[in-house]
Amino acid sequence: GEDVEQSLFLSVREGDSSVINCTYTDSSSTYLYWYKQEPGAGLQLLTYIFSNMDMKQDQRLTVLLNKKDKHLSLRIADTQTGDSAIYFCAEEGAGSYQLTFGKGTKLSVIP
């Protein structure tokens, strides 16, 4: 079955850039997502990218997709303490509309 892998922890200093990485196995993935979860809350969609795109930028967020290597990354520029959260990568299989989630990367921002 499909699998999505992420590192569990990342720590950065306030003002630096954060890069969260994700790898997936399903070569037929159509969309890839990044969700953010703050403590004790549900998940909120940050951004998503269609599989035929290489990059998507949205304000401080940059998503890079290497489809050949099945590697997805999320870069957060000028990381703030409010960015401290768990970030989930998810992939959507072709035609399924079902999402497979990674285990989440906990981002800690040091003031």
Added chain:
Amino acid sequence: DGGITQSPKYLFRKEGQNVTLSCEQNLNHDAMYWYRQDPGQGLRLIYYSQIVNDFQKGDIAEGYSVSREKKESFPLTVTSAQKNPTAFYLCASSMPGRTTNTGELFFGEGSRLTVL
């Protein structure tokens, strides 16, 4: 405002008791989902429903039951057969292929169940 409402936010139960978690959405979404979240485990799919009166088991359905009698509602019952029910439960909905042409999920705020 449109959204997904889960209740209760916190729930305590004794071993051997069944408990039902509520999930209501007013987004007019066809599909609804229940996930379980444990620390370091990510999200695991319990059950999902793509249409009223129909639902399918996810990866960890044992010890859980659901119903989908109305489009807006998808309650989850955690039965006494669930061996380790203490967890954070998340409900989600989606409208695949209709709005964004994606399977984007919209999540509720979660319910934390603790078994004493």
